[in-house]
Amino acid sequence: MTIAEVAEKYGxxxxxxxxxxxxxxxxxxxxxxGGNRDYGEMDLRAVDFIKCMRSAGVAVEALVExxxxxxxxxxxxxxxxxxxxxxRKLLVTRIAELQKALDKLDFKIANYDxxxxxxxxxxxxxxxx
Amino acid sequence: MTIAEVAEKYGxxxxxxxxxxxxxxxxxxxxxxGGNRDYGEMDLRAVDFIKCMRSAGVAVEALVExxxxxxxxxxxxxxxxxxxxxxRKLLVTRIAELQKALDKLDFKIANYDxxxxxxxxxxxxxxxx
DNA sequence: TTACAACCTGGAGTGAACTCCAAGTCAAGT
DNA sequence: ACTTGACTTGGAGTTCACTCCAGGTTGTAA
Numbered sequence: 001m002t003i004a005e006v007a008e009k010y011g012x013x014x015x016x017x018x019x020x021x022x023x024x025x026x027x028x029x030x031x032x033x034g035g036n037r038d039y040g041e042m043d044l045r046a047v048d049f050i051k052c053m054r055s056a057g058v059a060v061e062a063l064v065e066x067x068x069x070x071x072x073x074x075x076x077x078x079x080x081x082x083x084x085x086x087x088r089k090l091l092v093t094r095i096a097e098l099q100k101a102l103d104k105l106d107f108k109i110a111n112y113d114x115x116x117x118x119x120x121x122x123x124x125x126x127x128x129x
Numbered sequence: 130m131t132i133a134e135v136a137e138k139y140g141x142x143x144x145x146x147x148x149x150x151x152x153x154x155x156x157x158x159x160x161x162x163g164g165n166r167d168y169g170e171m172d173l174r175a176v177d178f179i180k181c182m183r184s185a186g187v188a189v190e191a192l193v194e195x196x197x198x199x200x201x202x203x204x205x206x207x208x209x210x211x212x213x214x215x216x217r218k219l220l221v222t223r224i225a226e227l228q229k230a231l232d233k234l235d236f237k238i239a240n241y242d243x244x245x246x247x248x249x250x251x252x253x254x255x256x257x258x
Numbered sequence: 259t260t261a262c263a264a265c266c267t268g269g270a271g272t273g274a275a276c277t278c279c280a281a282g283t284c285a286a287g288t
Numbered sequence: 289a290c291t292t293g294a295c296t297t298g299g300a301g302t303t304c305a306c307t308c309c310a311g312g313t314t315g316t317a318a
Contacts, residue, residue, distance in 0.1 A: 004264070014265085015307055022268095023305095034314050036265055049233070056230030057186070060305065081241040088234045091227055098224045101185030104178070105217045112210040133294070143295090144277055151298095152275095163284050165295055189275065 001039040009044075010051050017047070025050060025064050057094060058087050130168040138173075139180050146176070154179060154193050186223060187216050 007014045017037075020026040026046055029037045039047070046067075053063055066083045069076040136143045146166075149155040155175055158166045168176070175196075182192055195212045198205040 002264080013307075016305090018266090019306065031266095032314095034265080036314075052226075052230050052233055054305090056227045058230065077241070077244075081238060084234055084238050084241070088231065088238065091231050091234065095224060095227045095231065097181075098185045098220055098227065101181050101187065102217065102220050102224065104181055105213055105220065109210060109213050109217065112206070112213070115206070131294080142277075145275090147297090148276065160296095163295080165284080183275095 001044065003037045003039070006039045006044065006047060010047055012047075012051060020047075020050060023060070023064060025060060025067055027067065027070075053087070056091060058091070062087055130173065132166045132168070135168045135173065135176060139176055141176075141180065149176075149179060152189070152193060154189060154196055156196065156199075182216070185220060187220070191216055 001009075003014045003017055006012075007017055017026070021029060021037075026043070029039055029043050032038050050063060054060070062083060066080060069080045069083070072079070130138075132143045132146055135141075136146055146155070150158060150166075155172070158168055158172050161167045179192060183189070191212060195209060198209045198212070201208070
């Protein structure tokens with residue numbers, strides 16, 4: 001799969017894909033004879049994972065660390081799990097924050113409706129006088 | 130309330146508070162005789178709201194726009210509500226993204242446990258031979 | 259074989275949101 | 289009066305995560 005196809009498929013730009021590879025977020029993608037990237041099954045899985053994590057705000061650095069630990073092989077299994085667990089914790093916290101903001105927004109929006117209602121009522125009162 | 134106290138109370142830095150004021154996110158805070166900021170009830174409410182929205186990832190620009198619409202008075206009521214509704218929509222989308230990432234993380238973490246279990250089983254099998 | 263689009267690399271540039279700094283003012287304690 | 293520490297302003301610097309660019313190479317269709 002070419003870089004343009006992968007970019008299209010995951011809603012990223014080719015620049016971003018190259019950037020990810022450059023900083024070691026994506027392991028070196030195999031090249032064709034001519035030197036062009038040719039993404040395979042595993043690469044796509046990795047892209048999908050990264051895309052999902054990034055869209056959830058997981059820091060690039062954490063993901064790079066995680067990917068780097070695959071170089072260490074089995075000895076780093078615990079360390080890798082550690083990172084995932086840590087990020088999971090952060091995510092739970094962040095979801096709670098977003099939820100709190102959502103509640104606040106809902107409250108404020110509801111108040112706007114109430115206020116409009118109040119304004120209408122006042123208008124009606126005025127007319128009735 | 131001094132800027133340091135407000136910063137402490139909301140877990141922001143004094144620099145951030147001044148920055149917010151500079152860019153019009155926070156209406157000009159009243160000053161003491163000597164020219165120092167003296168945050169009042171309303172200012173604190175505003176800080177709290179901004180802090181909450183920002184921690185949920187609502188863009189500074191959207192909040193500035195919202196705050197600016199208070200200058201227009203009642204005529205901008207609808208516009209203000211519009212912004213809140215728009216941000217609410219974005220938030221719902223973002224929460225879904227975070228949730229999806231959380232699910233993926235949970236799955237991966239569970240796999241680590243399974244893998245460890247498999248490894249242990251293999252080890253046991255080896256011993257039993 | 260000749261266009262021409264898509265790809266390559268290394269490096270520079272961008273936008274968002276702070277964060278830091280210099281130079282100065284002011285209030286409180288000794 | 290003098291020092292100390294918190295405050296002021298305007299402006300410059302930093303970090304993160306891309307995003308763009310120049311200059312060159314490759315693949316495909318006419």
